[in-house]
Amino acid sequence: MSTEFTCRICCLGAGYVGGPTMTVIAKMCPDIKVTVCDLSERRIAAWNSKSLPIYEPGLQEIVEGARGKNLFFSTDIDAAVREADIIFVSVNTPTKKSGIGAGQAADLQYWELAGRHIASIAEGPKIIVEKSTVPVKTAAAMARVLESNSKFAFEVLSNPEFLAEGTAVEDLLRPDRVLVGGEQTPAGLAAIDKLANIYRRWVPTEKVLTTNLWSAELSKLTANAFLAQRISSINSISALCENTGADVDEVAHAIGVDSRIGPKFLRASVGFGGSCFQKDILNLVYLCRSFGLPEVANYWEAVITMNNWQKQRFAEKMVSAMFNTVSGKKIAVLGFAFKKDTGDTRETPAIHVCEQMIKEGAALSIYDPKVTVEQMNYDLGSPSPDKVCMEQDAYVACAGAHAIAVLTEWDEFKTLDYSRIYTSMVKPCFVFDGRNILDHAKLRQIGFQVFAIGKSFSNETVLD
Numbered sequence: 001m002s003t004e005f006t007c008r009i010c011c012l013g014a015g016y017v018g019g020p021t022m023t024v025i026a027k028m029c030p031d032i033k034v035t036v037c038d039l040s041e042r043r044i045a046a047w048n049s050k051s052l053p054i055y056e057p058g059l060q061e062i063v064e065g066a067r068g069k070n071l072f073f074s075t076d077i078d079a080a081v082r083e084a085d086i087i088f089v090s091v092n093t094p095t096k097k098s099g100i101g102a103g104q105a106a107d108l109q110y111w112e113l114a115g116r117h118i119a120s121i122a123e124g125p126k127i128i129v130e131k132s133t134v135p136v137k138t139a140a141a142m143a144r145v146l147e148s149n150s151k152f153a154f155e156v157l158s159n160p161e162f163l164a165e166g167t168a169v170e171d172l173l174r175p176d177r178v179l180v181g182g183e184q185t186p187a188g189l190a191a192i193d194k195l196a197n198i199y200r201r202w203v204p205t206e207k208v209l210t211t212n213l214w215s216a217e218l219s220k221l222t223a224n225a226f227l228a229q230r231i232s233s234i235n236s237i238s239a240l241c242e243n244t245g246a247d248v249d250e251v252a253h254a255i256g257v258d259s260r261i262g263p264k265f266l267r268a269s270v271g272f273g274g275s276c277f278q279k280d281i282l283n284l285v286y287l288c289r290s291f292g293l294p295e296v297a298n299y300w301e302a303v304i305t306m307n308n309w310q311k312q313r314f315a316e317k318m319v320s321a322m323f324n325t326v327s328g329k330k331i332a333v334l335g336f337a338f339k340k341d342t343g344d345t346r347e348t349p350a351i352h353v354c355e356q357m358i359k360e361g362a363a364l365s366i367y368d369p370k371v372t373v374e375q376m377n378y379d380l381g382s383p384s385p386d387k388v389c390m391e392q393d394a395y396v397a398c399a400g401a402h403a404i405a406v407l408t409e410w411d412e413f414k415t416l417d418y419s420r421i422y423t424s425m426v427k428p429c430f431v432f433d434g435r436n437i438l439d440h441a442k443l444r445q446i447g448f449q450v451f452a453i454g455k456s457f458s459n460e461t462v463l464d
């Protein structure tokens with residue numbers, strides 16, 4: 001049975017990247033056996049169930065189409081590693097919490113443990129693919145770990161992932177590019193070609209870029225830093241807009257039509273979240289300092305500083321707009337995920353805003369269509385139920401509230417019946433649109449006091 005497959009791939013790490021990435025490879029290459037492994041039995045059980053551990057539009061269907069044919073989810077890491085020709089490592093690389101570089105450097109313990117594990121059980125040569133985002137030069141460390149612990153030859157490739165959550169399947173099926181970096185030796189180039197040829201089955205060949213190892217590793221950190229920098233740049237301008245009468249959406253449009261700037265990633269917001277932007281920029285900042293480049297480090301660190309300020313500024317605006325106190329007031333929070341179409345809450349700006357409101361004595365009722373109650377409770381440090389309640393319905397969350405804070409841009413928030421919501425709320429009713437997705441003119445007509453990012457607060461009741 002197994003001899004039917006032309007190649008065997010294994011992936012260590014069945015998370016937001018490992019799961020969808022391997023699922024799409026399995027779909028596009030039915031002759032390749034793909035086994036996705038994780039240490040977490042719970043996660044693997046979920047991948048093998050009807051309720052996948054992560055939500056991504058379109059993913060369920062593809063998993064169900066390939067699972068059990070050429071796509072397998074397993075906790076038997078040893079067996080999968082032994083039979084694999086190519087091993088992807090897609091484990092978590094969070095920011096270090098303690099020790100040298102705490103708060104900035106990437107914690108590479110899971111990566112190194114995965115490498116040592118592979119070396120200890122491999123029974124032949126393998127191609128090891130860095131899928132996780134890692135500091136530049138990690139491949140060299142990995143090669144050392146592997147060669148010191150095994151008699152077999154390993155080629156380490158860097159194949160960073162550029163998918164965004166919420167659009168993972170689309171991004172994987174039609175990527176802007178796939179990047180494969182490797183050693184510029186005959187064996188390294190052959191390994192690059194082997195991996196690149198897998199992607200070339202569905203990605204146009206001009207979009208499959210090959211580079212040296214360090215360029216590939218550094219391109220990933222750089223791409224995330226540039227993307228986050230655009231958001232911090234437009235968010236910095238949003239503050240100026242609020243003070244001058246300019247409208248940040250008009251400014252973003254006016255600059256975005258310049259083909260040198262481009263229209264994407266110019267949506268002003270309550271701040272960027274997600275597991276990677278902050279982590280990867282901090283990682284870049286740490287690297288720059290380590291290489292004696294403090295000016296470069298400071299430059300990129302400012303992207304994070306601006307983001308933290310934007311989150312805090314939003315929370316402060318809520319308090320000041322509501323007559324400088326939210327104590328004892330009910331605030332309905334619409335959206336908790338870090339962006340729409342995902343249930344992921346890692347580094348979501350909602351955590352910061354909610355924590356600030358709780359500190360100010362507000363009572364929160366939170367509704368998010370995809371985030372579980374357990375997750376929200378965990379993120380907010382298990383607050384007492386009289387301070388925070390999680391609702392299953394936006395109308396219930398808003399009833400009796402003094403204010404609504406939109407913290408995630410879920411489409412369903414655009415079409416709620418705001419007249420109905422208005423009648424159920426305490427007056428004056430405030431809306432703080434942290435994503436600029438609502439029809440502000442219509443809300444004002446209904447009677448709401450509306451605050452939006454980068455727009456002047458035209459209601460006259462503000463004490464600012």
Ligand SMILES: NC(=O)C1=CN([C@@H]2O[C@H](COP(=O)(O)OP(=O)(O)OC[C@H]3O[C@@H](n4cnc5c(N)ncnc54)[C@H](O)[C@@H]3O)[C@@H](O)[C@H]2O)C=CC1
Nearest residue numbers: 012013014015016017038039091092093110114132133161
């Ligand atoms: N989340 C995203 O959208 C993107 C993430 N990345 C990068 O990809 C990497 C993975 O990110 P996520 O998938 O979000 O992380 P995740 O935390 O969702 O998944 C990582 C998984 O690896 C497992 N794991 C840890 N050590 C293991 C080992 N030795 N063997 C088997 N499994 C092991 C963990 O149990 C966990 O389930 C990170 O480096 C991240 O920076 C890159 C692009 C996008």
Ligand SMILES: O=C(O)[C@H]1O[C@H](OP(=O)(O)OP(=O)(O)OC[C@H]2O[C@@H](n3ccc(=O)[nH]c3=O)[C@H](O)[C@@H]2O)[C@H](O)[C@@H](O)[C@@H]1O
Nearest residue numbers: 161162163164165231265266267269272273274276338339
């Ligand atoms: O390395 C990663 O993890 C990934 O990080 C981001 O993807 P992701 O974090 O999933 O989502 P984005 O769409 O980039 O959004 C990140 C945050 O920025 C916010 N954002 C995005 C765009 C924008 O114009 N304004 C804005 O505030 C989003 O709401 C969200 O909170 C990158 O877009 C991916 O290319 C990368 O692979």
